[in-house]
Amino acid sequence: MQVKFWGTRGSLPVAMKADKVRGKIVQALQAARGKNLDDDQAIADFVDNELDFSVAGTYGGASSCVEIDFGNDEFVLCDMGSGLREFGFDSLRRINEGGKKGAYSFFMSHPHWDHIMGFPFFAPAFMPTNNLKIVGGHDIEFALRRQQDNPSFPVPLDWMGAPREFQVMKDGEVLDTGAFTVKIRKQPHHGDSYGYRFEKGGKTVVYTTDAEHKLDDLDDFDAHIEFMRGADLVIFDTMYSMADAISVKEDWGHSSNIVAVDMCHQAGVKHLAMFHHEPVFDDAMILQNHTETIRYEELVRPGDDVLRISCAYDGLVIDV
Amino acid sequence: MECRKENKDGVIVLVVDGAIDHETAAAFEQAVMPSLDEAEAAGTGLVFDMSGVDYMSSVGLRVLMLAAKAAKQKSISVVVAGLQATLAEIFQISRFDKIFTIYDTADAAVAGVRG
Numbered sequence: 001m002q003v004k005f006w007g008t009r010g011s012l013p014v015a016m017k018a019d020k021v022r023g024k025i026v027q028a029l030q031a032a033r034g035k036n037l038d039d040d041q042a043i044a045d046f047v048d049n050e051l052d053f054s055v056a057g058t059y060g061g062a063s064s065c066v067e068i069d070f071g072n073d074e075f076v077l078c079d080m081g082s083g084l085r086e087f088g089f090d091s092l093r094r095i096n097e098g099g100k101k102g103a104y105s106f107f108m109s110h111p112h113w114d115h116i117m118g119f120p121f122f123a124p125a126f127m128p129t130n131n132l133k134i135v136g137g138h139d140i141e142f143a144l145r146r147q148q149d150n151p152s153f154p155v156p157l158d159w160m161g162a163p164r165e166f167q168v169m170k171d172g173e174v175l176d177t178g179a180f181t182v183k184i185r186k187q188p189h190h191g192d193s194y195g196y197r198f199e200k201g202g203k204t205v206v207y208t209t210d211a212e213h214k215l216d217d218l219d220d221f222d223a224h225i226e227f228m229r230g231a232d233l234v235i236f237d238t239m240y241s242m243a244d245a246i247s248v249k250e251d252w253g254h255s256s257n258i259v260a261v262d263m264c265h266q267a268g269v270k271h272l273a274m275f276h277h278e279p280v281f282d283d284a285m286i287l288q289n290h291t292e293t294i295r296y297e298e299l300v301r302p303g304d305d306v307l308r309i310s311c312a313y314d315g316l317v318i319d320v
Numbered sequence: 321m322e323c324r325k326e327n328k329d330g331v332i333v334l335v336v337d338g339a340i341d342h343e344t345a346a347a348f349e350q351a352v353m354p355s356l357d358e359a360e361a362a363g364t365g366l367v368f369d370m371s372g373v374d375y376m377s378s379v380g381l382r383v384l385m386l387a388a389k390a391a392k393q394k395s396i397s398v399v400v401a402g403l404q405a406t407l408a409e410i411f412q413i414s415r416f417d418k419i420f421t422i423y424d425t426a427d428a429a430v431a432g433v434r435g
């Protein structure tokens with residue numbers, strides 16, 4: 001399996017402004033002082049190896065959209081945030097190049113706006129030769145239709161020519177697609193959200209976002225740990241700091257890096273991808289969160305098994 | 321984990337030793353809540369002397385947060401003292417250092433609470 005992140009931001013897409021770009025350039029040039037950067041390869045190596053990701057790159061600002069490639073000719077996605085627009089064009093390119101066909105399956109965490117806003121801009125949905133299957137625990141069709149109804153958008157849903165099929169799954173249900181199996185779990189969030197556990201050939205990826213796992217809700221805590229048990233990769237909502245998640249932002253529907261690490265430790269997860277980043281945070285703050293989360297894992301690690309921690313960014317690819 | 325209660329100049333000091341994890345968090349919570357009532361009755365506050373705590377995960381942080389919330393309702397102060405290096409880092413990473421006043425020693429904390 002290969003996981004590709006097309007949108008990793010929570011709640012609202014964001015874009016970097018000129019002052020942030022300027023700040024990165026200033027920092028890069030400061031770091032370059034006194035270095036021998038006479039040839040292009042030396043410059044590329046310096047950028048790749050000596051600058052922080054928050055200086056040399058960016059976490060991006062598109063909202064939730066994650067692709068899981070099971071190595072067959074179909075496309076599988078989790079959520080339709082604003083990252084879906086770019087995925088759509090890329091998928092058409094890959095169909096043209098061969099190896100993929102226009103079959104798209106979506107597994108929807110929930111119909112909050114940041115998780116469906118990419119759909120009206122998803123070019124493959126306008127082409128009658130493509131097929132869409134949209135799976136969720138909610139009535140996603142209602143949400144997609146309403147999003148494109150007058151006066152919110154000029155093109156109604158039924159104008160989009162690709163045949164659509166909607167499937168509602170129940171909490172705990174397992175779907176066997178032939179290419180992979182997927183189990184759905186209802187999660188605590190405003191109006192509920194759903195996590196998905198994908199399995200294929202002994203490998204497991206769990207997509208679990210927009211969930212507030214409260215430390216005093218032991219039933220949810222234990223059930224979610226079982227849901228993630230032994231996963232090779234868990235994509236987890238780490239939007240808030242622990243202090244915020246259980247004080248000023250309690251009941252806002254999101255979890256923290258601390259809870260993510262503790263749950264992954266107990267579930268024996270191998271790799272955690274921090275996800276659904278706070279839109280207020282700039283690249284430096286997200287990098288700091290990532291660094292601190294790695295350190296926290298080290299401080300509370302129960303045995304010798306290291307929980308690998310990535311911080312998802314738009315464009316990140318993880319092989320599982 | 322062990323929890324011992326002391327009264328220093330009217331301030332309730334909870335001296336905690338050992339690890340606060342999934343196994344011990346419930347016992348920790350049970351020790352904390354009556355201490356808050358005592359601190360309220362004394363009209364002072366509660367000091368967590370954490371100098372003997374070498375491990376604390378999110379369940380322990382949760383109990384501290386519950387204490388902070390209860391203390392706010394009772395209009396008393398709850399402070400933390402004597403964090404070992406590891407715990408100080410966990411406080412910083414979880415941003416609990418922005419919620420609690422942290423003292424180097426329990427004595428300094430008692431003096432701080434007494435104003």
Ligand SMILES: [Zn+2]
Nearest residue numbers: 010011114210
């Ligand atoms: Zn969201």
Ligand SMILES: [Zn+2]
Nearest residue numbers: 110112189210
């Ligand atoms: Zn949501």
